[in-house]
Every structure is written in C-alpha cells, then in structure tokens.
Amino acid sequence: MTGYSHTGPGQQLQIVVVGHVDHGKSTLIGRLLYDTDSLPDGKYEEVKAVSEKRGMPMEWSFVLDAFQAERDQAITIDTTQIWFRTAARPYVIIDAPGHREFLKNMISGAALAEAALLVVDAEEGVREQSRRHAYLLHLLGLRQVAVVVNKMDRVGYAAERFHEVKQEISAYLDSIGLTPTAIVPISARHGDNLARPSYKMSWYDGPTVLTALDGFHPISAPSDLPLRIPVQDVYKFDDRRIIAGRVESGQISVDDQIVFSPSNRIATVKSLEAWGSPQPPIRARAGQPVGITLDEQVFVERGDIISHVSSAPVLSNVFRATLFWLGHAPLAVGNRYRLKLATDEAWVTVEAIEHTIDTQTLADEDADHVDRNGVAEVILRSTEMLSLDAYRANPATGRCVLIDGYETVAGGTVSLEGYPDQRRQKGPKSENLTAVEHLLTADGRGRRNGHRGAVVWFTGLSGAGKSTLAMQVEQRLFALGMQVYVLDGDNVRRGLNRDLGFAPEDRVENIRRVGEAAALFADAGVIVITAFISPYRGDRDKAREAAAEDGFHEVYIKADLETCEQRDPKGLYRKARAGEIKEFTGISAPYEPPETAELVVDTMTHDVEASVDLIVDYIRDRLVIRNRPTAVATGR
Amino acid sequence: MTAHLDALEARSVYILREAFARLEPLGMLWSIGKDSNALLWLARKAFFGHVPFPLIQLDTEMELPEVYAFRDRLVADWDLSLKVELCPPEEAMDQTLPPATRSAARKTEGLRALLARDGYQGIIAGIRRDEQSTRAKERVFSPRRLDGSWDFRDQPPEFWDQYKTEVPDGTHVRIHPLLHWTEIDIWHYTKREGIPVVPLYFARNGKRYRSLGEKNITFPIDSDAATIDEIIRELEVTRTPERAGRAMDHEAEDSFERLRTSGYM
Structure with a gap:
C-alpha cells in the first residue's frame, strides 16, 4: 500500500463492509479509495487494464479482489x-465476501471490526445474505452499523425506491435490536454520496458514506468491567516463574489478591514483569499483555482465568450457547466437540438443541440438528468444570468456538440463564475437620432394624407423582416394620432451608442440604425417601457422593411435561405459563433427566398402586437383611 | 501514536504466546529485514528477554554483504540461536515461472526441505497485510497442506482470537504476528524501541532500499531519506507501493499469487 500514516488526528477504526453477493461491497471500497485519493500510483491504470483485458468497463472491485480466481469469477x-x-481519522476497511459459501470468511473479517457498513442493492432490495450478515454482526457483538443503499443509478436515483428499501432494512434491523446510525443512498460505481453529496439525489439531505464513517466511535478494551486474565502460559526461562x-x-x-478459576486457588501479585521497560509496571489495564509473579507458588495452568476474589467468573459444567454453525457435517444432539x-x-457434549433460529424470519424452530451456516440455541455440557461469564456480562470470557477434528465448526455466545454458579459447592470451607470414629457400625444398626439405612432419591418434574408416591411408599414400609422417613419441601423448607428461595443458586443449596441431611438419616439406619424435583444432574451426583457407598438409590419418577402440565395438581404450571412464577422447571428452567437411575417408574403407564409396588419391591429387594438373627449371638 | 503502537504490540505478543503454547516444534523465519527485526524484538518482549525457539534464515547466498554482516553482529550481540538453511539452486525450480519469480521460489524450496527434515509444526513469518494484496487475505494462523502449499480457496474461519492450532501430522501452520502492521507502523515502532536495522534502508547518494531482498531481484529506490524520521516523512507522501523494487511482483498479474500458493512467505 501507499504511505498510510498514523500521525494526525483520530484513533484508527476498523470497519467491515458486508451484504449480499453482488450488491457492490468491493466496488464501494474500490471507489472510496479512489475518491479519497488513497490508491497507489499505477493501481488505477492497472485495474483499468485488467478490466479491459476481460472486456469490462472500469471494475472497481478489482482493486481488492486480488486473487486471479476472484477476478475470473468476479466474486470475493x-x-x-x-x-x-x-480528514477525521485513519481506517482499516475489511471487505467480507457476500456469497453464502464463504460465510466463514465473512465472519473472520467481521469479528475484527468495530463498526459495519451493510450494503443493500437498491434494485434487488434486502436479500438472504443481507439479513444473515446483519444477524451475524449482531451475534458477533457489533452494534455500530450504517446501511448504504447502492446502485441508485439503476433505479433512476428515485427517492421512492430508496424509501422502500430503507423501510425494509430498518424493519429487519429493528427486530434484532440494531439501530443503524445512517441509511445512505449511493451509487458506488459513479461515486454518488460517497465522498461528496450527489446532486442527482438532491432529495436526500443525510450524511455521505464518509460522514457516516466518521460518525462511528472506536471501541476500547473494557477497563471498567471486572478483571479477567485468561492464562496463556507459565514461563520458567530464568529464575522467575512468570504467568x-x-x-x-x-x-x-x-499487591492485588487474585483467584484462579476453576481451581479456586488464591495468591497475591508480587510483581508485573515487562521486558525492555525502564522500571517494572505496577498496574495493567484491559488490552495489555502482562507477566505476573506471585507471592507463593500455587499451581497455575493455561486456561485458568485470573480475577479478583470478589468478582470471579461463574463456574459451571453446563451452559446455554447461541451458535452459528460452520461445520460441513450437521450439529446433532449427543455429538462431542x-x-x-x-x-x-475442554470436551463438551451437545445435550440439547433448544431451537434453531431462521435468520430470515427470526422464527424459532424445533430441530434435532443444525445445518451449515445455521444459527441455534443449544445446551453444552462439559466433563470438567469451566470458568466463564455470560456474554452480556463479559464478552471475552463469554464466547467460545467448537472444534471438530481439525476444523473450527462453530462460534457462540454464552448464556447462563437457569444455570447456577457452582463455585460455592466446590469444597469444605473449613479445613480443620477430622472425622470422629463411631463405635456403632452400620452393620450393627442394620441387624437390629432388619434392613440397611439408605437414601432413596426421587427426581422428576413437578406433577410427576413424587410426593404422592413417597407418602404411600413410606406408609407401606412402615407397616412392614421398617424405619422410614420422607424428606420433602414441606418439612425441609419450613426449617432447615427456610433461608433459601428459588433462584438457581438457592435451588442448588437446597438440594445440597437435603442430600447431606438424607445421608445422615441413612447413616442412622433409616430408609429416607426424598421427594424433590432436583433438576440438575450435577446436584444429584453430589447427593450421591454425600451418601455411603451403595447407599444411594436414584428413582426417576417419569412423566413428560405435557402429562404433568395436564395434571397440574397445585396449579403451578398455569401460573408459570402466565409468568407469575419465574424459573419454573420444565417451563423456564431446565430439567436434566437421570442417565443412570437405579429405578425408573413411569407414571404415565403405571397407576399409583402399581408404582408403589414397584418401588416397595425394589427397596425390599435391596435393603432388607434376609437372615435376620432370632437371638443376639453370645459367647464372644 | 503511542497508544496505537501499544495496541499493535499487544496483539503481536498475544499471537506469539499462543503459537508458543500450542505448536511444537516452532521456528521463526528471520530474513534480517526491518519487519523481521521488529518481529524478533516482539518475541523478546513476549518471552521476557528470551527467544524460546530457533531463528531460521532461508539463505540463497544472494543477500547483500551488508545483510550478512548485520546478521552476524546481531546473533553475537543478542546471543541468538540461528539456523541457516541453504536453498536449492535456481536450475531446480519450476521453469514455467518468470525469471525473478523463479529466483524467489528458491526460498520456498528451501523451506520445504527444512520442514520435511525437521518436522516443524509452526513457522512464524513477518508478513504484513498492507505489503501485497494476496497477503492481505491471510489468516494470522494459516494452515499449510502436506506439500507446504496454501489453499487460499478454503481458509479456516478465524475469529475472537481463537486460532488454528490443530493440524494433521506432517502439515504445519504459518503464524503471522505482524499481519496487522503497516510499513509506516514498523518504522515508528523501530524508532520508538531503538531496534537495529540494516543500514541499506538509509539513503546514500540518492538511493535507498525500501524493501530488502536478494541482490539479483531487488532494486533501490530514489530517495534522500537518511534517517528513520526522514523515511517516515517520505512514506507519508509516497504513492509508490513498498514492493515496487521487487522484480518478481511485476512479471505477471498472478506471479506473486503463484509463489504464495506454492508456499512462499
């Protein structure tokens, strides 16, 4: 390129030019460079010659479409x-291809930009890629968009046509929450309203393309958000250990106290390292690379996120993502990426496709797979704990890509709606705990009771029949002479958990306490039945861990949402649908069915009596000690 | 200007650290030109004074003598680990290429031999988007096929600083930490940081090299710019492309594209 200079006013701004294939993106840029006198010597002549060689009039897009193949096919x-x-500032223009096949290249370009120009053909109006590109800009987090309605020469510079197209594109942008900063009628080929107002469109008194560009604002790294430093590496090139x-x-x-997530290790910043600066920095802000040494040698690895203790990222092994899918093979439930x-x-599994989004009509659609270039909302579950933020809270740690084999197949933004922060469950707060050995054994208690103590954990949607079955099973087992007790919302929420509400975090804590209490009952020799929705698989796994080995029996009380909603014994579904109850499982919060329950009781096919029989049989089978001694052994 | 250079530097440092964390073995091409030297400087910033991978010079033995002298001095002063890879002779090149392009292709072949022998997974190169229009379309992490060639028709998506670091055995990735810099940025940075450069860039007797290549295919331009400040002033007003003195760029419409698709830097 020519002598592009940085001196002078204004901070550099990166803009991307997007739009449907053949609506004139490259032509716009080529002409813009010519009109601002930015072409190097000989380029105009070169492009003119190349155009003539191919029997075309001056083809501005050749300025950018450098590849032979692009010139031959006349597409980017x-x-x-x-x-x-x-005059205001320097620009980097990113030209993005408009052809559907090259969407991954459009995204690669647009993701670098701070603002966008969306080009729409005045004759053709808003087309498939106009909408798709606008939608992707929105998904990529770009909020500064100006529209140019190009090829006004082809419609006789008619104000009526411009207003029709303006109306059409405004309506679409509005529906995805984008407000264009300007909508400019232009003819890129003839230079109308690019650098100078066009006398051919005297009916238009808005900004030219250049004025619209100069109206954009540069975007700087967010120093005002909570601290996030994803660890790239830990170096030990000399006697320093630098993160x-x-x-x-x-x-x-x-001297800041920092925490590493997800490990939860805490340390203090001893120094910030920099090579070649006269004195070491004492502070670093968003956008800067850093090297950190610590006051003590805690274990740190690539992938950890550094934050301050009071504003740490969320820990979760499951989250919702809005993905754009670029893979050749479709995304499907159960696939690992x-x-x-x-x-x-980390490895993640697609647990569910909530719905796909038609970028043309913006309609949500049920789907069991997502095709190339599609957009969908999915639930991803990882085997390991992840530290992350909701995209809305912190973009850099709230977006992800998926890799399949060697290919990048998706990008997506994170939502944690309905999923709790799992940080506070991570370990005991007090480390000065020692187990006191009990003199009585579980065997001893079991022999006296004639059965072992155990946790029988019911899980299922509201209305599946948990409470009904729990009460009846309790009655039957009691009649059989067994020690049995039901923990349910009524007796637990009244006392033990009366400080908890129904927010995701509180639900998690509710279930954690129930799990711990149930484990104590079981240890005391009681068969304890719990009747809670307990929607999260991770929470139930924790309850299982709290109980003794082989002392936890997960019973899935199974009924689908439709059935439960019809039953609606407490009228809760109706209220949830009406929006009176927030975060209601199955409606506005997720339910994760068990994958390996010890017993599944389908209450759609079994009535209450048959269901109770199933559960009682299961319990007698597993927990009753058969050869009950008739007398206490003597003569030890 | 300071903020602008800081932002460019921060991005390059991030890229270098990503390459070092994810690709092994890793090497950095060093042509000893101004961009290469800025890149070397950035590596020392990224790794706190160290260069934790070898520097590789693809040598045609056709560089100007000043270049070799400069190289030897810097290797000694900075204690660099340099590997010099001798490139195969011009007679071994594709004879359908125009003469200067054919001469430049020697470096492609030298690199290919090196990759085949040493199995590099990552090769860092100091190209910039503003140098040349096919380079403008490059990715920061640009995968190469088994034979080292570039498939510009099907480049991987690259966004949100998530780079291509998964590659099949036997192929490699080119890493381009300077892709977002411009020629004038390099000079401003060279000045600010005090990075040494080969004296051939400064005008003597009305001529200077704007871009340094082998002596048989690179020519000096008319210039009186004898200091970095004067070079910057010259670049602010020039309308001549940087690579005007590179013969191979001008032999045919697609000669540089052909070089690059076959694996040239």
Whole structure:
C-alpha cells in the first residue's frame, strides 16, 4: 500500500463492509479509495487494464479482489483489509465476501471490526445474505452499523425506491435490536454520496458514506468491567516463574489478591514483569499483555482465568450457547466437540438443541440438528468444570468456538440463564475437620432394624407423582416394620432451608442440604425417601457422593411435561405459563433427566398402586437383611 | 501514536504466546529485514528477554554483504540461536515461472526441505497485510497442506482470537504476528524501541532500499531519506507501493499469487 500514516488526528477504526453477493461491497471500497485519493500510483491504470483485458468497463472491485480466481469469477472469496484515511481519522476497511459459501470468511473479517457498513442493492432490495450478515454482526457483538443503499443509478436515483428499501432494512434491523446510525443512498460505481453529496439525489439531505464513517466511535478494551486474565502460559526461562496472559477486562495491580478459576486457588501479585521497560509496571489495564509473579507458588495452568476474589467468573459444567454453525457435517444432539473458551479447552457434549433460529424470519424452530451456516440455541455440557461469564456480562470470557477434528465448526455466545454458579459447592470451607470414629457400625444398626439405612432419591418434574408416591411408599414400609422417613419441601423448607428461595443458586443449596441431611438419616439406619424435583444432574451426583457407598438409590419418577402440565395438581404450571412464577422447571428452567437411575417408574403407564409396588419391591429387594438373627449371638 | 503502537504490540505478543503454547516444534523465519527485526524484538518482549525457539534464515547466498554482516553482529550481540538453511539452486525450480519469480521460489524450496527434515509444526513469518494484496487475505494462523502449499480457496474461519492450532501430522501452520502492521507502523515502532536495522534502508547518494531482498531481484529506490524520521516523512507522501523494487511482483498479474500458493512467505 501507499504511505498510510498514523500521525494526525483520530484513533484508527476498523470497519467491515458486508451484504449480499453482488450488491457492490468491493466496488464501494474500490471507489472510496479512489475518491479519497488513497490508491497507489499505477493501481488505477492497472485495474483499468485488467478490466479491459476481460472486456469490462472500469471494475472497481478489482482493486481488492486480488486473487486471479476472484477476478475470473468476479466474486470475493476471502476477506481482505485495506488502509485509508479521512480528514477525521485513519481506517482499516475489511471487505467480507457476500456469497453464502464463504460465510466463514465473512465472519473472520467481521469479528475484527468495530463498526459495519451493510450494503443493500437498491434494485434487488434486502436479500438472504443481507439479513444473515446483519444477524451475524449482531451475534458477533457489533452494534455500530450504517446501511448504504447502492446502485441508485439503476433505479433512476428515485427517492421512492430508496424509501422502500430503507423501510425494509430498518424493519429487519429493528427486530434484532440494531439501530443503524445512517441509511445512505449511493451509487458506488459513479461515486454518488460517497465522498461528496450527489446532486442527482438532491432529495436526500443525510450524511455521505464518509460522514457516516466518521460518525462511528472506536471501541476500547473494557477497563471498567471486572478483571479477567485468561492464562496463556507459565514461563520458567530464568529464575522467575512468570504467568503470561492478556488483560481482557478490568485492571490488575501489584499487591492485588487474585483467584484462579476453576481451581479456586488464591495468591497475591508480587510483581508485573515487562521486558525492555525502564522500571517494572505496577498496574495493567484491559488490552495489555502482562507477566505476573506471585507471592507463593500455587499451581497455575493455561486456561485458568485470573480475577479478583470478589468478582470471579461463574463456574459451571453446563451452559446455554447461541451458535452459528460452520461445520460441513450437521450439529446433532449427543455429538462431542472440543470447546475453546478464552485460553481454556475442554470436551463438551451437545445435550440439547433448544431451537434453531431462521435468520430470515427470526422464527424459532424445533430441530434435532443444525445445518451449515445455521444459527441455534443449544445446551453444552462439559466433563470438567469451566470458568466463564455470560456474554452480556463479559464478552471475552463469554464466547467460545467448537472444534471438530481439525476444523473450527462453530462460534457462540454464552448464556447462563437457569444455570447456577457452582463455585460455592466446590469444597469444605473449613479445613480443620477430622472425622470422629463411631463405635456403632452400620452393620450393627442394620441387624437390629432388619434392613440397611439408605437414601432413596426421587427426581422428576413437578406433577410427576413424587410426593404422592413417597407418602404411600413410606406408609407401606412402615407397616412392614421398617424405619422410614420422607424428606420433602414441606418439612425441609419450613426449617432447615427456610433461608433459601428459588433462584438457581438457592435451588442448588437446597438440594445440597437435603442430600447431606438424607445421608445422615441413612447413616442412622433409616430408609429416607426424598421427594424433590432436583433438576440438575450435577446436584444429584453430589447427593450421591454425600451418601455411603451403595447407599444411594436414584428413582426417576417419569412423566413428560405435557402429562404433568395436564395434571397440574397445585396449579403451578398455569401460573408459570402466565409468568407469575419465574424459573419454573420444565417451563423456564431446565430439567436434566437421570442417565443412570437405579429405578425408573413411569407414571404415565403405571397407576399409583402399581408404582408403589414397584418401588416397595425394589427397596425390599435391596435393603432388607434376609437372615435376620432370632437371638443376639453370645459367647464372644 | 503511542497508544496505537501499544495496541499493535499487544496483539503481536498475544499471537506469539499462543503459537508458543500450542505448536511444537516452532521456528521463526528471520530474513534480517526491518519487519523481521521488529518481529524478533516482539518475541523478546513476549518471552521476557528470551527467544524460546530457533531463528531460521532461508539463505540463497544472494543477500547483500551488508545483510550478512548485520546478521552476524546481531546473533553475537543478542546471543541468538540461528539456523541457516541453504536453498536449492535456481536450475531446480519450476521453469514455467518468470525469471525473478523463479529466483524467489528458491526460498520456498528451501523451506520445504527444512520442514520435511525437521518436522516443524509452526513457522512464524513477518508478513504484513498492507505489503501485497494476496497477503492481505491471510489468516494470522494459516494452515499449510502436506506439500507446504496454501489453499487460499478454503481458509479456516478465524475469529475472537481463537486460532488454528490443530493440524494433521506432517502439515504445519504459518503464524503471522505482524499481519496487522503497516510499513509506516514498523518504522515508528523501530524508532520508538531503538531496534537495529540494516543500514541499506538509509539513503546514500540518492538511493535507498525500501524493501530488502536478494541482490539479483531487488532494486533501490530514489530517495534522500537518511534517517528513520526522514523515511517516515517520505512514506507519508509516497504513492509508490513498498514492493515496487521487487522484480518478481511485476512479471505477471498472478506471479506473486503463484509463489504464495506454492508456499512462499
């Protein structure tokens, strides 16, 4: 390129030009460079000659479409960048291909931009890729968009046609929450309303393309958000152990206490390291690379996220993601992919496709797979704990890509709606606990009672029949002379858990306490039946861990949402549908059915009596000690 | 200007650290030109004074003598680990290429031999988007096929600083930490940081090299710019492309594209 200069006013701004194939993106850029006198010597002549060789009039797009194949097919294959400046500031223009096949290249270009120009053909109006590109800009987090209605020469510079197209694109942008900063009628080929107002469209008194560009604002790294530094590496090149990363948001200072997630290890910043600076920095802010040394040698690895203790990221092994799918093979439920989130990597499984989103009509659709270039909301579950943020809270740690084999197949933004922070469950708060050995054994208690103590954990949707069955099973077992007790919302929420509400975090804590209490009952020799929805698989696994080995029996009281909603014994579904109850499982909060329950009782096919029989038989089978001694052994 | 250079530097440092964390073995091409030297400087910043991978010079033995002298001095002063890879002779090149392009292709072949022998998974190169229009379309992490060639028709998506670091055995990734810099950015940075450069960039007797290549296919331009400040002033007003003095760029419409698809830097 020519002497592109940075001196002078204004901070550089990166803009992307998007739109449907053949609506004139490359032509717009080529002409813009010519009009701002930004083409190098000989380029105009070169392009003119190349155009003539192919029997075309001056083809501005050749300025950018460098590849031979692109010139031959007259379409842009890959994204490119070019530098120019206005009186206000320097620009990097990113040209993105409009052809559907090259969507991955459009995304690669657009993701670098701070603002976008959306080109729409005045003759053709809003087309498939116009909408798709706008939608993807929105998904990529771009909020500054100006529209140019191109090829006004083809419609006789008619104000009526411009207003029709303007109406059409405004309506679509509005529906995805984008407000264009300007909508400019232009003819890129003839330079109308690019650098100078066009006398052919005197009916238009808005900004030219250049004024619209100069109206955009540069985007800086978010220093005002909570601190996030994804660890890139830990170096030990000399006697220093340096943790390397980039401050994605917030600020860090020497002597700050920081926490590493998901490990939850805490340390204090001893120094910030920098090579070649006269004195070491004491503070770093968003956008800067850092090297950190600690006051003590805690274990740190690539993928950890550094934050301050009071504003740490969320820990979860399950989250919702809005994905754009770029894979050749469709995304399907049950598929495993490699997740990359900031510098962390983990295996994830697609647990559910909530719905796909038609970028043309914006309608949600049920689907069991997502095709190439589709957009969908999915639930991803990882085997390991992830540290992350909701995209809305912190973009850099709230977005991810998926890798299949060697290919990047998706990008997505994270939502944690309905999923609790799992941080506080991670371990005992007090470390000064020692187990006191009991003199009585479980065997001893079992021999006296004639059965072992155990947790029988019911799970299922509201209305599946948990409470009804629990009460009847309790009655039957009691009649059989067994020690039995039911823990349910009524007796637990009244006392033990009266400080808890129904927010995701409170639900998690509710179930944790029930799990611990149930384990104590079981240890005391009682068969304890719990009757809670307990929607999260992770929570039930924790309850299982709390109980003795082989002392936990998960019983899935199974009925589908439709059936439960019809039964609606407490009228809760009706209220949830009416929005009176928030975070209601099955309606506005997820339910994760068990994968390996010890017993499944389908209450759609079994009536109450048959269900009770099933459960009582199961319990007698597993928990009754058969050869009950008739007398206490003597003569030890 | 300071903020702008800081932002460019931060991005390059991030890229270098990603490459080092994810690709092994890793090497960095060092042509000894101004971009290469800025890149080397950035590596020392990224790794706190160290360069934790070898530098590789693809040597045609056709560089100007000043270049070799500069190289030897810097290797000694900075204690660099340099591997010099001798490139195969011009007679071994594709004879359908125009003469200067054919000469430049020697580096492609030298690199290919090195990759085959040493099995590099990552090769860092100091190309920039503003140099040349096919380079403008590059990815920061750009995978190469088994034979080292570039499939520009099907480049991987690259966004949100998530880079291509998974590659099949036997193939490699080119890493381009300077892709987002411009020629004038490099000079501003060279000045600010005090990075040494080969004196051939500074005008003597009305001529200077704007872009350094082998002596048989690179020519000096008319210039009186004898200091970095004067070079910057010259670049602010020039309308001549940087690579105007590179013969291979001008032999045919697609000569550089052909070089690059076959694996040239």
